[in-house]
Amino acid sequence: MSFSKRASRWANSALVVTVTSNDFDSFGAHGPLAGVGFQSATNVCFSVSETTLPPSSYRLGVHASKLHELFSSRVTEALQQSIVAFDKEVSVLLVWLQTRTSSPVQVSRHADTYESTSLGGLYPIGEGAGYAGGIISAAVDGMYCGFAVAKTLGLYRGDIESVLGIAHKNTGFVKY
Incomplete structure (x- = not known):
C-alpha cells in the first residue's frame, strides 16, 4: 500500500x-x-x-x-x-x-456482569482479554461492559437513555 x-x-x-x-x-x-x-x-x-x-x-x-x-x-x-x-x-x-x-487466550468472565470469574472487580474486555478482534469490536465490548457495570451499580434502568442520555436514543445499541 x-x-x-x-x-x-x-x-x-x-x-x-x-x-x-x-x-x-x-x-x-x-x-x-x-x-x-x-x-x-x-x-x-x-x-x-x-x-x-x-x-x-x-x-x-x-x-x-x-x-x-x-x-x-x-x-x-x-x-x-x-x-x-x-x-x-x-x-x-x-x-x-x-x-x-485476536488474542490467543481468553480471560474468563461472567456473561451477565462482565466481571472476571476469578478476581472480583476486574472486568476483562476487548482484544487483550480475548473478546474482540479489532478496534470496533473492542469498543463495542467496552460499551457493553459499561452497561453491565452500570446495571450492577443500579445506574441502569434497562433502557439506553439511562446510560447514554436521551440524545443517543435509537442508536441501534441494544443488548440489555
Missing part, C-alpha cells in the same frame, strides 16, 4: 480463517496457552520451496512456502478456496500469514 495518496501499485488485504484447539494438536500445543504455542510454531515452521515469484513490495524479499505442510487440512482448504476466489478478481501474491487477528 502506498503511504502517499494510496497511489502505489501495491495494496494489502487479508484472508482470515478461524482456528480452534483441534488445529493446535499437530503442534503439540495443549492447555490454556495452546494458542500462544500455535502462534509461535507457525512463525518458524515454513518449508521453503524453490519457486520464482513475482515482484513484491516486501523489502526483505519473499520465498515460496508450502502452507499445506503447516496447517490442518481444514485450514488449508479454507485458504485455498479464498485464494482461488481472490485470484478471479485480481492477481495476488500472499506475502505472509499473520496469526494474531
Whole structure:
C-alpha cells in the first residue's frame, strides 16, 4: 500500500480463517496457552520451496512456502478456496500469514456482569482479554461492559437513555 495518496501499485488485504484447539494438536500445543504455542510454531515452521515469484513490495524479499505442510487440512482448504476466489478478481501474491487477528487466550468472565470469574472487580474486555478482534469490536465490548457495570451499580434502568442520555436514543445499541 502506498503511504502517499494510496497511489502505489501495491495494496494489502487479508484472508482470515478461524482456528480452534483441534488445529493446535499437530503442534503439540495443549492447555490454556495452546494458542500462544500455535502462534509461535507457525512463525518458524515454513518449508521453503524453490519457486520464482513475482515482484513484491516486501523489502526483505519473499520465498515460496508450502502452507499445506503447516496447517490442518481444514485450514488449508479454507485458504485455498479464498485464494482461488481472490485470484478471479485480481492477481495476488500472499506475502505472509499473520496469526494474531485476536488474542490467543481468553480471560474468563461472567456473561451477565462482565466481571472476571476469578478476581472480583476486574472486568476483562476487548482484544487483550480475548473478546474482540479489532478496534470496533473492542469498543463495542467496552460499551457493553459499561452497561453491565452500570446495571450492577443500579445506574441502569434497562433502557439506553439511562446510560447514554436521551440524545443517543435509537442508536441501534441494544443488548440489555
